[in-house]
Amino acid sequence: MSSSADSAPMHLRATQSGAVGPVVTRPVMRVEGVDVYYGDFRAVTDVNLEFGLNEITALIGPSGCGKSTLLRSLNRMNDLIDGARVEGEILFHGENIYGKGVDPIEVRRRIGMVFQKPNPFPKSIYDNIAYGPRVTGMRVDSMDDLVEESLTRAALWDEVKDKLKQSALGLSGGQQQRLCIARAISVRPDVILMDEPCASLDPIATMRIEDLMQELREQYTIVIVTHNMQQAARVADRTAFFTAQVSEGTGARTGVLVEYGTTAQIFEDPQDQRTEDYISGRFG
Template sequence: MTTQDLRDDEPEALHELAIELERKARARSIPDVPVGVMSCKDVDVYYGKFRAVTGVNLEFGRNEITALIGPSGCGKSTLLRSLNRMNDLVDGARVDGDVLFMGEDIYRKGVDPIEVRRRIGMVFQKPNPFPKSIYDNIAYGPRVTGMKVDSMDDLVEEALTKAVLWDEVKDKLKQSAFGLSGGQQQRLCIARTIAVKPDVILMDEPCSALDPIATMRIEDLMQELRQDYTIVIVTHNMQQAARVADRTAFFTALADKGTGDRTGVLVEFGRTTQIFEDPRDQRTEDYISGRFG
């Protein structure tokens, strides 16, 4: 039984139970130590002189969903954006330490950030479709990266199908993406990311601008995508992390006594069940139980 079957008409308690069971089942299926596609080794991220995050060591497991949680200003989004060199677009941003993708340091000299972003895609907080047709939104990535494509039509259909959007838009592919609802736009952005066939998908609070129903659909979609992709998601919503993530990393911000600057640090990283049910660090427990943050 899947959560989808229950969601339509069963009482909420049963729905919660189904989610719980699914989560437990998933927790059992992942290895104790993540088999990493990506990892961070002693990563610091700076904006100019300001150190936003420091000393992060993380392993992102293949076909797993890893959630980065923590209070505002703990650097979780900053870290996420350094995983595919999106921070390069910010003046003065700099990364120390190694961010490894399949063993290769993506900040090594000679690495082209454009190639990095092709393999490690990103979905943003606010849906940001291009002001083009639905079709052209999907076809954009394959076109600009010069992918060899037999049939663009098939590729567009495949990406939209994987993002569970095809049935809703198949009759209006030539219409502007701006005519879609917020939730549909976000799924379009996910489809757009899938179309360039990345290995990793980074999601920066992908549901924070969406209503609960659209959020649920994106969460269902993430479970589907997990079969093929490695997903890293930043979320403010702890229930969301508990619902979707296989592993969770909890960050917090430490204030420098001298300057007062707040720097993000990784507090605890483990299976989501462990982080939520049996946190090892007091700060994690305080945050999870709502005592701070």
């Protein structure tokens, strides 16, 4: 269902890491030879990926494979962690986000993020949405309209329109997560990164978020990390499978990208034995 929406021609090509990936026709972001370090620990090694406009890309793989680490380096959230460092290039509309003179704050405004656990601010629902536009100095004709628009796009408006001044913490977990999505949308980013956005939600709330992602795809580029393979199969146009590789010499663990392709190809016709083992539930 999800891959049928993808009309791009499918050429396969070998990437440097050995992963086979489809050519993304309208790439918004491009990850080129990226290593991510925490101090001396290399968490992710030599990743090459592309994220296309109006596509959902899922990053899947077992725990400790570096998929969340990679996601957090896509909008420089890793800058907040002492000792974190990225090598290689992450291009956003052709511009390296780790390049000299690049403002990480502007990067994060253009590339938004939704976290694993809903993290609404302890403010009113209204102020949660208005926060981003206010701090980034966005020119807004009517903040009320922007709040309504963001909440509507996040499929939350009808549920909260009568209690905008109430604390966001009074919402249910699923509503809080949709609020966080609305908050991310409010600053009009190009890309939305989602780090296991449904990990703390029940199945019904999860379904609503997944439906929402399908709608958001019309306007945004979405990258989602998920532990749930069914979720990847349901929502993603493309899927990248990561795993943890243990070096034979040193015993050091590091995350590598094994295979990248359309979701249909990854799940139906995996080219790598490790991918097949993982999606068929033989490990991980």
